[in-house]
Amino acid sequence: MKDVTQLGEGWNLHHDGELLPAQVPGCVHTDLLAAQRIPDPYLGLNEHDVAWVGRRAWLYSRHLDYASDHERTDLVFDGLDTAAEITLAGRALGHTRNMHRSFRFDVTGRTGELEVRLASAYDEAATVRALTGERPNVYPEPSQYLRKMACSFGWDWGPTLVTAGMWRPVRLEHWSTARIARVRPLVTVEDTTGRVELHIEVERTEQGAGRPLTARATVAGTEALLTFEGDEAVLTLEVAAPELWWPRSLGEQPLYEVALTLADAAGDPLDAWHRRIGFRTVELDRTADAQGTGFTFVVNGERIFARGVNWIPDDALPSRVTPERYRHRLTQAAEANADLVRVWGGGIYEDDAFYDACDELGLMVWQDFLFACSAYPEEQPLRGEVDAEARENVVRLMPHPSLVLWNGNNENLWGFRDWDWEPELAGNSWGEGYYLGLLPRIVAELDPTRPYTAGSPWSGSWDHHPNDPAHGTYHSWEVWNREDYAEYRANVPRFVAEFGWQAPPALATLRRALPGEELAPDSPGMLHHQKAEDGNGKLNRGVARHFALPEGDFDRWHYLTQVVQARAVAAGIEHWRAHWPVCAGTVVWQLNDCWPVSSWSAVDGDGRLKPLHHELRRVYADRLLTLQPGDGTPFLAVINQSAAAWRTTVTLRLLEADGTTVRETSLDVTAEPRSVRRVQVPADLAPAAGSANEFLVADADGLRSVSFAVPDRDFAYPHPRFDVAVEPVAGQEDKVDVVVTAQTLVRDLLLQADRLGPHVGADRGLMTLLPGERARIRVSGRTDLDAAEIRAALFCVDTP
Template sequence: MLDVTPLTEGWTLRHEGAALPAAVPGCVHTDLLAAGVIPDPFLGRNETEVAWVGRRDWTYGIDVPASSGHERTDLVFDGLDTAAEIRLGGPDNQLLGSVRNMHRSYRFDVTGLQGPLSVRFTSAYAAAEAVRDRLGERPNAYPEPFQYLRKMACSFGWDWGPTLVTAGIWRPVRLEHWSTARIAHVRPLVTVEHGLGRVELAVEVERTRVEAGLTVEARVGGVRASAAVDGTSGVVRLEVPDVELWWPRGYGAQPLYEIELTLSDAHGPLDVWRRRIGFRTVELDTSADDHGTGFTFVVNGERLFARGVNWIPDDVFPSRITRERYRERLARAAGAGVDLVRIWGGGIYESEDFYDACDELGLMVWQDFPFACAAYPEEQPLRGEVEAEARENVVRLMPHPSLVLWNGNNENLWGFRDWGWERRLAGDSWGEGYYLGLLPRVVAELDPTRPYTAGSPWSGSWDHHPNDPAHGTHHSWEVWNRDDYAGYRLQVPRFVAEFGWQAPPAYATLRRALPGETLAPDSPGMLHHQKADDGNGKLERGLARHFPVPQGGFSAGDFDRWHYLTQVNQARAVAAGIEHWRSHWPVCAGTIVWQLNDCWPVTSWAAIDGDGRTKPLYHELRRLYADRLLTLQPRGGGLVLAAVNQAAGAWTPSLVLRRMSVDGAVVAEASVGLSAAARTVAEVRVERELEPVGPKEFLVADADGLRALHFPVPDREVPYPKPEFEVTVAPGSVTVTAHTLVRDLLLQADRLDPGAETDTGLVTLLPGEQVTMGVRGWETPDAATARSALYCVEPTR
């Protein structure tokens, strides 16, 4: 049988004659940080102090033991970041190969070789700039050369990420010892028809001896089948009766089937391949209709409104992300009602741990190929690398039932049309051949059971603008960049693949990341941890449309208020979009919020900050993405109450509408009948006498524990009463009882203790109402301290 020797211990990192202990998997930055050579780049403005690291060459070394008694020994790297030269052996220091792609693995025959192994990394800047000098300039959205190298683009910085250009052995490395033959690749095609699950396993083997007779045997769900290997390939087909279907969360269970394939010769087993698979069908309905061109996921015949989040690498140093961290982040996504995670194209193909968690949690995965916001040359050496990485990763990820879509790129087709690229390129290659040629060909050949789309956004063809909201996927960024979030209600895109609103991270995260700094929106550390173009200006203009802004803007003395209000505005903005778009199902068939997570502590669009703390947006997503949602929508000069029912059963709620004044009086009240069938939206127009008039009134809709609110004017015009409420505490909870209207009450649990968290986000209480908020990680509760961590919208001063 194949034997494996992990190479994890004994590595050193060398630069300019100095040697440091190195961790593998890891990267140069984490090794230098562990050795105390550089400061933590996430703290203060240290990012700029370590910029030199990405401009240097680095060498990793280890002594490789002698080969075993097998016929062949391979040195296998699951990931090298990025441009490197690998040598092994004594005085000759034999060159094994040169590599230049972070997104693929490498295998070298080292039979009979032993001694010092060196992996010399060239600066990613130098490698990228050399390609740029040879192929010519190509435009991109950021002043860094990331499109000339097959590397995680956001290593070079983004509008939410630091510029920390990594190098290193970022995934495991090992020696594999084998004889006669080994399994090189297994490509499982999984289909379902009338309860019968079919699995076709296309197997590729590598051999040391041609004359050996080989067989492959597979088993899944109690079914076994075998086939002979013809040369270097074989195909095993199995039929599994009465299979249980894998469903996205909220639609059914996620049964997973263990599948095992064994390669043998006449003397016994030689190698084994094991994975888990799930039986399900997935289609993408992009047919034309009266509204344009659709974009609807259909799983097991069920049409879905996708409740999604965009995912970026969870750490700018991906080797630090553990299986447990993936699971925790993704479990939080599922806990917020999310059923789809889009892996964004400026990052990576994630590890098996990510997709395993999605399989188990019922989270559909939309996988971008790693291209983002740039014109990518199509000449060599890039073209061959792109095809190699695509072929490897399509086959690697095929077993996962959670994977439902391959997407060619992020925003590059849009960029070509709208960002001035076409004129600047003057006929040079820019990536279109990848997205409309190479990548769909690779997917069709290797993974025909899954849909492919050329990009996000993409209207389906050049007949329409790439970001046309009526056709295919749409990215809605004009609202954040220029408008009030009420602008989301002006369009009903077919599928909103990106939209979002910024807010700072949790207070405790800022205190850790900016030690000793007097916090202000424009303090040095805050500005350094705000990477978006005019980000603070957009935050303040967004606030000014709704809340009173101090003359001259917020200062250090107003920081706590600014921090709270920006987080409120983020949650409200995302709510405005999702409530509007969900109410237009099935015309709009999904929303993917930008973004779930962060890779460091930063002001960004994330719902979970770089330290893993949730923002109010996270808790708001739990309401917005629940199976059932009530929303009041301005339409046609009046108000419409929409009952969104994504549950499997009909919903006939007992609705109560109350027109109220801000002092707590009920001006008018009515019970309304409404019934929403399963997976539908039901609407009822609000009668005129129930519509609030002027700044002193608002409308409340209640049904089955759900609530919708409508205030007809911005908060700055509402004469809110001074909020009055009582606070009581008990182990694990804080209870607030309102005596007046209390708008958007928020408990910032991390202000009680950096390790504390609450299970409740923004809550609006009417006079006499009460809410109990669970709190974990606060060891010494008292009411006065709890009150100090409670914030709400206050009257205009």
């Protein structure tokens, strides 16, 4: 059987004449940090102080020695970032120029000093640019000239930390006769039968050439056996009545272990391959209809409104992301009631631990190929790298049932049409041949069980504008950039693959990231940790459309920006969900952050939940109650994505600002499974146009929606008054309940739990209480709290 020796230890990084201990997986930044040669680039303005790291060449070395009785020994790099020359005992093994591929070198019988020389990514990009010519880019960085994580060069939410190193494991593989080089499992379901077709490729030693081999595979108690003499074989297994894998919103996630063993003619095992699979079908319905061209996921025959979040690399130094961190972050996505995660094209093909967690959590994965916001040359040396990278990662990821879509790129088809690329390109290649030619051919050849789309956004063909809301996928950025969030209601796209609104991270995150700084929206550290163009201007304008912009009160500004972020995203999702099945999904930009920064995330760079996360949990729940503007009077949308009918009684109340009920009625409403029921609000219950004293409340089964006729700054809010008490939680000594009892209308009450301690959390976000109502907030991480301390961490909308 093949033997494996991990090479994670024993490496040195050469730095200014000294040898620093290096860890693999890792990168130059992590090794310099561990040796205290650079400051933490996430703190203060330190990003500037470490910019030199990405502009230098680097050398890693270690002594390689081993003993093996096998016929062949391979040195395997699962990830080299990015332009590397590998030598052993002074002799070249090879050169690499792709962060997104693995590399294998025959080192049989060879020992000595192993060196990995890494060129500056800037130098490599300049070399390629000289060969291909200039191409336009949204950012003034050369990310499109090399196959490297694009956001290493900075983004509108990320730092410029241009990494280099062995960012994934390195090992020796010792083997004889033959090894398993590649396995493509095509998993299908027809009627009640599951089918697993294992396409096996082997590599042989010289001694093993032509020898008969035996492949044996098992899944769910079914076994298949095949003897072959070539380098390829296909084993087929059929499973009667397998349990189906479902997205978390629709069912359970049963997974089946597939075990494959390769043996020689004598039956002695040579190599093994193990993966978990799930049985399910996935289709993408792009049928043309009266509203345009649809974009609806269909899993196991069920049409789905996808409740999605966009995923960026969880750390700007991605080798630091552990399996435990993947699971924690993805669990946060599931706890927000998301059922789809889009892996964005400016990052990486994530570690298998990411997709394993999605398999188990029932999170569908939309996987971008790694092209984002740039024109990409299609000439060599890039074209061959793109081909090899795509083939490797399609095969690597295709066992995962959570993977439901391959997407060619992020915003490049749109960029060609709208961002003045066409005249600048003057006929040069820019990536279209990848998205409409190479990549769909690779997916069709290797993974025909999944749909492919050329890009996001993409209308399906050049017959329509790439970002036409009536056709295919749509990115909604005009609202954040220029308008009030109410404008999300101006159209009903078929599928909203990106939209979002910014807010700062939690206060405890800011205090850690900006030590000693007197926080203000425009303080030096705050501005440095705001990477979006005019980001603070857009934040302030978003607040000012609804509230008096606080001057000199950072805490109030921080709270209001959080409120507006949560309200903005909720406004979009509620509107678009209310128009199912025309709109078939929303993918919020973004779930996570890669460092502490003001951004569109629901979970900040330290892993703390913003109010947006709690709001997503509400608006992405199976059942949602929402009041929507209508023609003259609002309408009530009763949204039911569960498998059972929702029969409920909705209480509608027209109230005055002081809590007095003007009128009230009850409506018995039924929303069938996977449907939306729209009910017109009676005219006499709607607040008068422009009323500063009336508002509408809808309640049903513990769910609430409120509707005001004017912005908060124009409403006659009473000064909020409420009582606070702290109660123990029976059986949970590490938690307490904060009980808030409203004496007046209390709008968007928020407990910022991190103000009570950096490790303190709360289970609820924004809530609106009417006079006499009581809310219970469960607090974890600290129990020695008193009412006065809690009051200092409670915020709500106050009088204008």
